[in-house]
Amino acid sequence: MEIPEFVQIKEVGPRDGLQNEMNIAPTEQKIGWIDLLSETGLSYIEITSFVAPKWIPQLADALEVSRKIKRKDTVTYAALVPNRKGLENALLANIDEVSIFMSASEAHNQKNINKSIADTFPILQEVAEDASKEGKTTRAYVSTVFGCPYEGEVQIDAVLHICDKLFAMGVDEISLGDTIGIAHPKQVDFVLDEVxxxxxxxRIALHFHDTRGMALANILVALKKGYTIFDSSLGGLGGCPYALGASGNVATDDLVYMLERMGIRTGIDGRMLAEAADYIQKQMGIPLSSKQMAIHEKKEGRRVN
Known part of the structure; x- marks a missing residue:
């Protein structure tokens, strides 16, 4: 099997994970978790979102969290930014990379951003251009690439058109998202062939949710095609507030286990990763869904099924 020697994992748990939890984690707990994640060997952590607090109250403390974490030179600290106002706050927080976002389906874009796809582009272009002027890199999330909860199938031509526009406005990297966890290996094979x-x-990352337990299988397809950048959330924490029933991202700990067992380097310390997972699970008071955490809990005698 032709597979890469190294894969970069981009941890999105502090943003994509916490934003969909009913319980709002205290600021100090978020800071403590991010600081633990920074010690695991991860090279990229998306730490928060500068979306208006009325939309995502779980991350209303974005500026304070960003300012108080213990930063490491080896880690890129990113945040989600919806518009120029969000960018102003992200710059005040000295975020390393700005993440912008939109959907490949019109209905999901309207639900998520309250704008049409056509009306979203100028806003994102302004953010990307202004971020570049400030010396920041920009990453774009494209949601519902593999299916939409409102429209169903999403045409590959629509995805490619959006990616063309995003790269033309100066985006450095695009993350293609399976927002509701509907993708399967044959579909991923087709989409990535076209991409x-x-x-x-x-310049392409993959962002798989594990709603139907297909995320690792889909990642294997991407690996065999030479893709080496994957988003994940420690313990499988999270979901999508605008996609009912969508579970969290593929679990970072499960992904690291698979890759390392395959002989693919990640640079991540599994022991430190388990410590960070244990910390956030205890702080949030909810069992994380990853297989690695279930095994860890059973060994510790804390989980019986």
Whole structure:
């Protein structure tokens, strides 16, 4: 099997994980968790979102969290930014990378951003251009690439058109999202074949949710096609507030286990990762869904099924 020697894992738990939890984690707990994540060997952590607190109250303390974490030079600290106002706050927080977002389906874009796809582009272009002027890199999330909870199938031409527009406005990397966890290996194979014809693999990441337990299988397809950047959330924490029933991202700890067992380097210390997972599970008071955490809990005698 032709597979990469190294994969970069981008941890999105502090943002994508916490934003969909009913319980709002105290600021100090978020800071403590991010500081633990920074010690695991991760090179990228998306720590928060500068979306208006009325939309995502779980991350209303974005500026305070960003300012108080213990930063490491080896880690890129990113945050989600919806518009120029959000960018102003992200710059005050000295975020390393700005993450912008939109959907590949019109209905989901309207639900998520309250704008049409056409009306979203100028807003994102302003953010990307202004971020670049400030010396920040920009990453774009494209949601519902593999299916929409409102429209169903999403045409690949729509996805490619959006990616063309995003790269044209200066985005450095695009993360293709399976927002509701509907993708399967054959579909991923087709989509990535089309994406590969058009774009450099080094500028494309994959963002799989594990709603139907298919995320690792889909990642394996991407690995075999030479893709090496994957988003994940420690313990499988999170979901999508605008996609009912969608579970969290593929679990970072499960992904690291699979990759390392396959001989693919990640640079991540599994023991430190388990410590960070244990910390946030105890702080949030909810069992994390990853297989690695279930095994850990059973060994510790804390989980019986």
């Amino acid at each position: 590969t014809k058009r774009f450099n693999k080094d």
